[in-house]
Amino acid sequence: MPVEGLVAIGAGLAVGLAGIGSGIAEKDIGAAAVGAIAEDRSFFGQGLIFTVIPETIVIFGLVIAILLMFL
Amino acid sequence: MLFRRSAGAGNYAYATARVKARKAFLFPRDTYLKLLQMDVPEISRFIGESKYKEEIDELATKYSGIDLMEYALNLNLARDFGQIMSFCEGDLKLLIGSYLNRWDIWNIKSILRGKSFGASEEEIRETLVPAGSLSTQKLNDLIRKGTIADVVEGLAGTMFYKPLTSALDEYNRTHLLSAFENALDKAYYANLMAIKIAGTTADELFISFIKHEIDAVNLRTLFRLKRENVEHDKIMAYMIPGGSKFGMDDLRKLAQAPNYNEFVGMLKEYKLPEDMGPAIQKSQETGSLNSVEIALRKALIANGEKISHLYPLSVTPILGYIVRKNTEVNNLRIIARGKESHLSDEAIKSQLVI
Numbered sequence: 001m002p003v004e005g006l007v008a009i010g011a012g013l014a015v016g017l018a019g020i021g022s023g024i025a026e027k028d029i030g031a032a033a034v035g036a037i038a039e040d041r042s043f044f045g046q047g048l049i050f051t052v053i054p055e056t057i058v059i060f061g062l063v064i065a066i067l068l069m070f071l
Numbered sequence: 072m073l074f075r076r077s078a079g080a081g082n083y084a085y086a087t088a089r090v091k092a093r094k095a096f097l098f099p100r101d102t103y104l105k106l107l108q109m110d111v112p113e114i115s116r117f118i119g120e121s122k123y124k125e126e127i128d129e130l131a132t133k134y135s136g137i138d139l140m141e142y143a144l145n146l147n148l149a150r151d152f153g154q155i156m157s158f159c160e161g162d163l164k165l166l167i168g169s170y171l172n173r174w175d176i177w178n179i180k181s182i183l184r185g186k187s188f189g190a191s192e193e194e195i196r197e198t199l200v201p202a203g204s205l206s207t208q209k210l211n212d213l214i215r216k217g218t219i220a221d222v223v224e225g226l227a228g229t230m231f232y233k234p235l236t237s238a239l240d241e242y243n244r245t246h247l248l249s250a251f252e253n254a255l256d257k258a259y260y261a262n263l264m265a266i267k268i269a270g271t272t273a274d275e276l277f278i279s280f281i282k283h284e285i286d287a288v289n290l291r292t293l294f295r296l297k298r299e300n301v302e303h304d305k306i307m308a309y310m311i312p313g314g315s316k317f318g319m320d321d322l323r324k325l326a327q328a329p330n331y332n333e334f335v336g337m338l339k340e341y342k343l344p345e346d347m348g349p350a351i352q353k354s355q356e357t358g359s360l361n362s363v364e365i366a367l368r369k370a371l372i373a374n375g376e377k378i379s380h381l382y383p384l385s386v387t388p389i390l391g392y393i394v395r396k397n398t399e400v401n402n403l404r405i406i407a408r409g410k411e412s413h414l415s416d417e418a419i420k421s422q423l424v425i
Contacts, residue, residue, distance in 0.1 A: 028384070032088035035158075039092030 011065035018061025025054035080268075081163030083384040089158060090392045093151070096122055097399055100425050106406050107416050114407055115140055123147050137411045144400045145200045149174070151396060152202035155389065162268045166277060166386045168204060169263050170393065172230075175203030176255045178210055179222075179231060183251055186219050205229070234258035249309075257311055260285055264313045273385030276378045280390060282315035283374055287367045289314055293325055294360050297334045303327045316341060344370030361421070369424050372398055398424050 033047030098121075106114055118140055119127040126143035134142055152171055159167050178199045185195035192214050201207045216222045219242070223235045238254035241247075263281050268274055289310050296306045303326040310322045317325070321341070328334035335351055350366035372394055379391020402423050409419035 028084035031082060031085040035085040035088035036092045039089050040095075043092070 007068050011068040014061045014064040014068070015058070016061075018058045022054040022057040025057070026051055029054065081159065081161035081386075083163060083386075086155075086159050086163055087384060087388045090155065090389045094388075094392050094395065097395055098403075103402055103406065103423055103425055106403070107419060109410075111137065111407065111410050114410060118143070118403065126150070137407055140407050141404060142197065144403055148396065148400045149200050149202040152393065155393070159389070162274075163386055163389070165266065165268065166274070167389055167393075169266055170281075170390065171203050172259055172262065173203070174200050175205045175229075175231065176259050178203065178205060179213075179226070179235075179255060180248075180252055182210070182213050182222055183219055183248055185214075186216070186222060187248055230262055231255060231258060253309055256288070260311050260313055271382075271385065273382035273387050276381065277386050277390055279315060280375060280378060280387075282313060284371055285311050286314040286317050287371050289317055289322055291364055291367055293322070293334070294363055297326075297328065297331050298360065300330070344373075346370065365422065365424065372424055 030051045033043070033051050036043040037047050106117065109117065115127075115136070123143050126146045127139065130139055130142050130146065133139075152174070156164065156168060156171060178201065181198040182195055184190075185198070195214050196211070199210055201210055205213075213222050213225050216225050220239065223232070223239055226232045226235060234254035234257065235251060238250040241250040260281065264278065266278075292309050293306065296309070303323070306326040307323060310319065310326070312319055314322075325334060325337055328337050335355070338351070344366065346366040346369060347363070350362040353362040354360050375391050375394035378387045381387060402425070405422045406419055409422065
């Protein structure tokens with residue numbers, strides 16, 4: 001198999017696994033945020049911010065994928 | 072752990088976040104002190120402008136004054152617990168539902184008492200708090216039954232049927248409602264102790280809280296009955312098995328104490344909550360068990376509060392909230408009733424659990 005193929009698989013894994021990881025992390029945070037918003041709407045902004053914090057992990061994965069593909 | 076928790080065990084993150092948001096709306100301690108300075112109409116207005124507004128507005132056409140406040144508080148409590156039950160799932164729902172069965176017991180006891188003293192349907196209905204598993208419809212059906220035996224029959228298919236039917240014989244002999252009440256309490260705690268779930272540390276804490284409660288209930292019964300010099304065989308019939316510090320052997324030993332003073336002396340061997348010492352002393356000075364019962368309740372609530380902070384994603388924060396909410400409603404009721412009866416601020420304050 002040419003090296004490019006393995007690099008592409010590596011890049012895919014980096015984004016995919018990072019996505020699964022942040023999904024697991026966001027699951028409980030999102031549920032809790034929706035629960036808090038259901039009781040008090042003023043939690044909306046804070047809840048949204050806390051929910052997307054684990055998204056940063058995907059950005060790391062994406063950075064690795066870009067490094068692999070283009071450098 | 073992460074995956075097992077999410078595989079249908081319960082929606083812990085969602086439920087605890089909702090309950091914690093609700094907890095933020097509970098009255099702070101200062102509010103009770105502020106309420107003590109007010110008179111009944113002012114208290115009524117204060118509650119009417121708080122989170123109890125909806126219930127006060129709803130019942131305002133039917134009741135007024137202190138009755139309105141009492142019914143609104145009960146209705147709010149029932150709705151609040153009903154909502155908690157509706158958004159809990161899986162094991163969480165099982166645990167909370169079993170705990171909230173206490174309101175079923177409360178309602179069944181009220182109906183039985185009402186039937187035994189010939190109270191009207193409306194009078195019985197007013198004492199009910201439909202926060203348990205029995206629906207309002209079912210409770211209304213039970214209220215319409217003519218006799219105590221019919222009420223018991225009406226509960227066929229629920230967990231209360233078996234203990235009630237076995238207590239029916241004793242009731243027919245003695246005509247004392249304590250036979251039913253005792254059987255219901257025992258069945259309630261036996262049901263809670265028999266819950267079979269995966270069992271995390273937090274769930275164990277929940278069970279330990281129940282065990283503490285059994286201790287508190289048993290001790291309260293012992294204090295009351297020993298003071299009346301009831302025979303030990305009769306006392307033992309009222310003891311609920313499953314306590315943490317006081318096993319059945321300990322309880323038997325305490326029940327066999329020759330008199331009340333010796334019984335109090337024997338209690339020194341056990342590690343009691345801190346406030347109990349002074350409370351027992353005060354009760355011996357005043358001749359009233361009030362201080363002891365309040366100290367027991369305070370210790371239990373403090374325990375509930377403590378465990379509610381230990382495991383954020385578990386049943387304990389919800390249990391802590393239920394205990395706190397119940398205390399709030401009780402305190403408001405005590406203040407309102409006390410003010411109406413023109414009790415002194417000090418007397419009312421001594422009844423509050425703050």
